[in-house]
Amino acid sequence: MVKKMTESESLTPQINSREELARHILALVERVESGAMPLENATAVAYMKAAAYWINDSPGFFANNGLEVPETPDWSLIGMIFNAACVYE
Template sequence: MNWPDATLNEIQSREDLAHFLTALAERVRDGSLVVENATTDSFMDSAGRWTRSMDGFFKNVMKEPVPETPDWAMIAAIFRAALVYE
């Protein structure tokens, strides 16, 4: 899979995901990444809604169907999307 965010393309393992998530948290803390969902409940709600509706993202952006089995990069994409999905 070729994600539009090159950072996601580098995630191949659990350790890669862990590094991505800690780096993402640092970007939120230092203000270099502005978020729409700053509270835990709004973040979790957004993650659930994006996951439920990711068919549209895959159809329009990825140009392929949603994979049946998620990989580490897809989990990272859900976290990333949940920060800004409204």
């Protein structure tokens, strides 16, 4: 059974290693497959476009949520991109 993500986890997952990122992505897959998380971008192309658009717009996301824009990408930011690409339009 997959644990439901809290809002803070979905906004800013705490991912500190390659292994944690892999577990995060696999848990995301389980949530999507079970219907617990919507998937707006069901094709690979749509998912990649959504990821690119979110990355481009991410400074607004960070500002709207009272967060600092990361200077350099880290494992948590990569996890955020995977989360966002599921639902970003």
